[in-house]
Amino acid sequence: MGESDSVLIADDENEVSSARAMRVAAALARKGGEEFVKPGRLVEVRFVRGQSLSLTASRLLALMILTAGGDAWRDVSHRMRKSDIRRGHKGNERIVDMLEELHRTLFAEDDKSWRGKRATKRFSLIQASWEEVEEEGKETGWIEWQFTPDARRLIQESQTYAVMNRQAVLGFRSAYSLKLYEEGALRLHRRQPIWKVDMVGLRAALGIDPEKYADFAQLRRKVLQVAKAEIDQLAHFTVEWNEIRRGRAVIELIFRFAPKDAPAQIETVDELARHASGRKARREDSVEDLAIAGPTVAPELIGRLVADATSKLSAPDRVPREKFAAFPLGSLRYGGEEFYKVGVEHGGGWDVDGIAEAYRKEMGTRLGSLKGVKLERSWRGFCESYFSRRGRP
Template sequence: MDESAGIEQQQSEEAAATPRSMRVAAALSRKGSDEFVKPGRLVEVRFVKGQSLSLTASRLLALMILTAGGDAWRDIPHRMRKADIRRGHKGNERIVDMLEELHRTLFAEDDKSWRGKRATKRFNLIQASWEEVEDGDKETGWIEWQFTPDARRLIQESETYAVMNRQAVLGFRSAYALKLYEEGALRLHRRQPVWKVDIVGLRAALGIDPDKYGDFAQLRRKVLKIAKTEIDQLAHFTVEWEEIRRGRAVVEIIFRFSPKGAPSQIATVDELARHSAGRKARREHAVETVIAIGREEDLADPAEVTHLLSAATTSLTVSEERARDKAAAPWARFPRGRLHFGTTEQAARAIGLRHGGGWDVDLIADAYREAMGDRLDSLSGVKLEKSWKGFCEAFFARRGRPS
C-alpha cells in the first residue's frame, strides 16, 4: 500500500514538473493527428545575424520536434525513420546536408553575463546526431539525435506554444512563410493575434540575410507577399500587415493574424489533402476568394454560408471523403443536442472549451448550427472537425472574452 502510494506520488510530481507545452504535445501525439506543438520559446528564438535555416532544414527541425513529442524536454535521444524525412526522394544524401546545417546554425537570446551585465547568448539546438549507414543500395535506416541543454531549457521554460499542422509545414515553399506561420500560430494560441516588430527584429526572426532585400519594396515583394499567399492558402488563419513609417522609411510592421471561418477551414483541409503539384496555380487563381470567405464577420447570412461551403466542398471525390472520415471516425455528424454525452459530443466539447475563449460551448454550438444550416448534415470526418474548430476560434476572435 505504501509502495503504491509512493509510486502515485512520484507520478504526480513528475506530471507537475512536465512543462505545459509538453503535456499538450503528448496528448496530440496520442491522438495521432497531424497537429503538433512547438514551444513558444523555440518559436521566438532568433537567428544569429547572417545565419538562418533553409526551408528543408526548417522542415527537418519541425519533424524532430513533432517526433520527440512530449519528451522533447528530456535529456534522452530521439529517433526517426529516414523515410519520414525523404518524402519521395530516393536518396538520403540530402538528410546529411540538413543535419549538418542544423548542427552549425547558431541562435541567440538576450541574457546576463557572469557580472550581471546585459549579454547575448549564442547556442545550437542540436547537440549530437547519429545517422545509420545503409548496406549497399538500401534506402532505409534511422537517424537519432539529442537536443542541446539550451534547447531543452527553452522548451521547459515555455508557458505557451504554437499548434501547427504537419501537412502545412511540409507544404510551404518559402522558409520565410514557414517562420511567419510559426509566429502566427503562437500568437493566435496566446489570444494576442497582433505582432508589432521593427525591421531589425523582423529580419532576425525570419532569418533574412542582412545583405538581402535592403530596399523595403524588395522585402515586401520577395518575402511578405509570398509568405502571405502561402499562409492564407495552407494555414488555419490568414495574415495582414500594416507598415509604420518614419518619414519615407518603413521602421515597423504590425502583423494581424485572423482565424479562418468554417467554410475557409474546410477549403484549407481540402488543399492540404491534395497533391502539391498545381498548388501555386490554385493559389494564384483563388487566393482572394479564400481570404474573403475566411472572415467571420462576412458570414452573418446563413444562405451565404451554405453557398460558399457548397462551392468549397464539391471538388472532393468520394474516395477522399471516405479516407478522411476513416481518419476521424468519431466525427460522423455534428451533435444535435447539448455537448455533454457521447463520443462526438465530448470531442466537440473539448474543442469548444479549448478554442472558444471561455464562452459557453452550447452557445457556440447553437450559433454554428444556425450559420451552417442544412449543409451541416452532409459534413463529417476531418472536414467537420476542422470546420467546428475554425468556427470556435472565429467566434472568440469576433466577440472577445465573455464579461
C-alpha cells in the first residue's frame, strides 16, 4: 500500500479517520473471508414501538452493510447481485418484499428538539433502492440502494463495532437470535461482556411487539431459550442471563457473553460449514452416530504421527510460508507474526507466548490437524477466553 493510500485516498475523505468502525470494515473487506463489521450505533439503534424487521429483512440489511464495507458512511449508491440474496431460491419475489420492508421500518433514538428539549427522533435506514426489471424470464440482476443521511451519520459516528460472521448471520432461524447475536458481538469487542437491560429496553432492542409474549415465561421459552440455543451453536461466544425480579415480576435481565474456548471454536467452524438442514437435530443431540467396523489405530501411534507432522510444519521457514498453516512451536514473535498479532489484539495485554503455551497444552495432539481459518479462529477464541477468565494483567 502506497503512502497516498495510508492517507485514506483524498483530503475530502479525511473525516473517515475518526470512524474506527469504518477503518476496520475496510480492512476486513480487503482481507476477504466471512467476517464483517456492523457499526455499534446501528447495533444499538432501537425499533419504534410496535415495529421490527423479519428475519429475512434483517439478513438483507446485514448483507447490505457487508457489501458497503468501509464505504457505508459515504453518500453513494451500493450494489449487490440478487443471486447473493436468494441463497438457492429460484424467484426474486421475496427480494421485493424485503426491500419494501426495509423502506417502511422505522427506528428511534433519543435526541433534542429545536427548543433543546428531550425528544425521540424516528427515521428509516434505506433512502432509495433500485431493482433491475427482469426481461424474458431471466433471473439474473442487481439491486442498488442508498442509506439515509441518518443511517450514514450513525455509521460515521461509530467508534465501536461488532465483528460478525456472514455464515452465522445467514444460519440463524430466529430474528431475535440474530439481534441478540449482534448485541453480544458488540459487547465482546468492547471487552464489556455484560448487558444489563430492563424489559422495555429488551423489547425495543430485539423488536419484540409490546403485546407479544406478555407472560415472561412465554418470552423466555419462545425468545431467550431459542436465541441461546442458536447462538451457542453458531456464534464465537455463548450467552447466559440472570433474571432480576420485583416480587414475582421480572423487571430486568443481565446478559453475559463469554468467548468460546479453542475446542468449542473448532466445533462452531465445523458446524457453519455443514448443511443447515440437520442443524437443529445436531444441536439437540438427536443425530444417530454410525459405527463403522474396521481396524483401529492405537492412540499412542496417532499421537506420534501428529506430533511428527506438527514438528515438520513448524520448522524454521526457508521459503515463503502460508499464513496460519501451522501453529509455531517456539516464540510467536519469530516465524509466527500473524499469530502474535492476534494474541496482542485479543489477549488483553497478557504475554502472548504465555497464552500460546497454555493453548498448546489445552489442544494437545489436536493442534497438528488445524490450519487456515480453523486454526486462526481457534487461536483467537482461546486468546479472548484467556483474557475473559483472567481480566487485565
